[in-house]
Amino acid sequence: MKTALTIAGSDSSGGAGIQADIKTMMANGVYAMSAITALTAQNTTGVAAIQNATPEFLAQEIDCIFTDIEPDAVKVGMVSEKELIKVISDKLKQYKAKNIVIDPVMVATSGARLINEDAVDTLKKELFHLATILTPNIPEAEELAQIKINNSKDMIKAAEKIAKTYNCAVLCKGGHNQNDASDLLYKDNEFKWFHGKRIDNPNTHGTGCTLSSAIASNLAKGYDLEESVFRAKEYISGALAAMLDLGKGSGPMNHGFAITNEYTKVK
Numbered sequence: 001m002k003t004a005l006t007i008a009g010s011d012s013s014g015g016a017g018i019q020a021d022i023k024t025m026m027a028n029g030v031y032a033m034s035a036i037t038a039l040t041a042q043n044t045t046g047v048a049a050i051q052n053a054t055p056e057f058l059a060q061e062i063d064c065i066f067t068d069i070e071p072d073a074v075k076v077g078m079v080s081e082k083e084l085i086k087v088i089s090d091k092l093k094q095y096k097a098k099n100i101v102i103d104p105v106m107v108a109t110s111g112a113r114l115i116n117e118d119a120v121d122t123l124k125k126e127l128f129h130l131a132t133i134l135t136p137n138i139p140e141a142e143e144l145a146q147i148k149i150n151n152s153k154d155m156i157k158a159a160e161k162i163a164k165t166y167n168c169a170v171l172c173k174g175g176h177n178q179n180d181a182s183d184l185l186y187k188d189n190e191f192k193w194f195h196g197k198r199i200d201n202p203n204t205h206g207t208g209c210t211l212s213s214a215i216a217s218n219l220a221k222g223y224d225l226e227e228s229v230f231r232a233k234e235y236i237s238g239a240l241a242a243m244l245d246l247g248k249g250s251g252p253m254n255h256g257f258a259i260t261n262e263y264t265k266v267k
């Protein structure tokens with residue numbers, strides 16, 4: 001069985017972060033492992049509190065994983081302190097990690113900011129250049145490229161700038177009212193659009209976490225980057241189309257929409 005590691009924050013409501021990553025990886029047929037960067041007290045309406053792991057403990061988590069069950073892919077999500085970012089960078093280099101998918105999580109779906117301002121510079125300097133692919137949404141791409149994105153041409157310009165700055169592939173996610181949920185993959189000076197049908201579902205908690213974990217899962221299984229993005233997009237469309245409706249705010253998706261067997265039956 002192929003394996004994948006998520007390095008991210010925990011979501012107590014189960015829709016995003018570590019919980020979404022593990023559900024996604026399992027649903028995509030890989031063995032999931034986790035190194036938790038922070039505990040968050042949150043639900044579908046917002047984030048109430050964040051308790052970060054210590055750098056020493058995060059280092060021990062990652063050491064325990066790589067020295068026993070080596071990951072075939074790594075997804076990095078929420079990391080809100082520069083000391084933790086440095087630990088992740090050092091460990092990924094130490095263990096020569098492969099297939100690294102970095103979701104530059106800066107703002108939650110609910111609008112809550114999930115990263116300290118001084119940590120953004122550390123992300124750029126220490127971590128992004130290790131990525132196989134970065135998966136920013138429109139607001140994150142604007143911040144990373146330092147340009148305003150108003151249309152498809154702007155998405156291409158931003159993705160190209162980010163890719164050349166950090167020497168990696170970039171998936172610029174168009175879910176923030178751009179291009180009817182179409183995403184742009186920029187890789188090796190070429191770009192490809194992945195056109196998705198916008199699904200009328202307000203419950204989008206954890207979409208970014210889920211997409212990046214699905215990409216990592218498919219890279220772990222040996223698919224190339226383009227096919228991994230395509231398969232991840234198909235998976236997230238299915239999870240949204242299942243129309244799960246939980247919570248009072250922007251609720252979670254049904255990560256297990258395609259898992260149907262004797263053990264999933266409801267009485």
